[in-house]
Amino acid sequence: MRTPRLVVALALGTALLTGCSDGKQSAVPELPSSTCFGVFTPAELAPFMGTGDEVRVDSSADLSLNVSRTKAICTIDVDGKPRLTATAQRRPAGQEVTWGSEVEKHRPDVLPYADQSRLWDSGSAVVVPCKAPEGDFDLVLFIDAVPDGLKQEERRPAFAALMKKFMESARQQTGCGA
Known part of the structure; x- marks a missing residue:
């Protein structure tokens, strides 16, 4: 029996989330008090928002994933430019993970709190x-953002902290008894 493979294809997110500036100075945009499934605060996301006037958040209200609702996506744009994407996907347990060349080209680290992870x-x-009464499953969580508000040495620690909070909230909201 072959094990299905999961390729975490992040090329789209990474390619879309490239910061650029037109030379015009704007203020840091104001975010809602709770963003992306109710997980993140404006202070946690501020380093990724850049400057601009108009913020657009497109997000599910929560991460209550189940066998019928298997995916939740949050995107935040500032002045029409993508700044952050966070996704959660529920899939059958035990599928092999292949991160793909788009992730590996960034020379990622493994998160200290998660064996099957990448951090760039x-x-x-x-x-x-995850273990659940209706059957085991895996949660695949992904965050991609434009970190131009952070110094180089601050980027990986910032993403590690965001992912830890995202992971804890996703476990709780999906009933993941891992």
């Missing part, structure tokens, strides 16, 4: 094994 300068991804 503009994002993080993790596979969380």
Whole structure:
């Protein structure tokens, strides 16, 4: 029996989330008090928002994933430019993980709190094994953002902290008893 493979294809997110500036100075945009499934605060996301006038948040209200609702996505744009994407996907337990060349080219680290994970300068991804009464499953969590508000040495620690909070909230909201 072959094990299905999961390729975490982050090329789209990484390619889209490239910071650019038109030379015009704007203020840091104001975010809602709770963003992306109710997980993140404006202070946690501020380093990724850059400057601009108009913030657009497109997000599910929560991460209550189940066998019928298997994916939740949050995107934040500032002045029409992508700044942050966070996704959570529920999938069958035990599938092999292949991170893909788009992730590996960033020379990622493994998160200290998650074996099946990657951490790079503009994002993080993790596979969380979960136990539930209706059957075991895996949560695949992904964050990609434009970190131009952070110094180089601050980027990976910032993404590690965001992912830890995201992972804890996703476990709770999905009933993951890992």
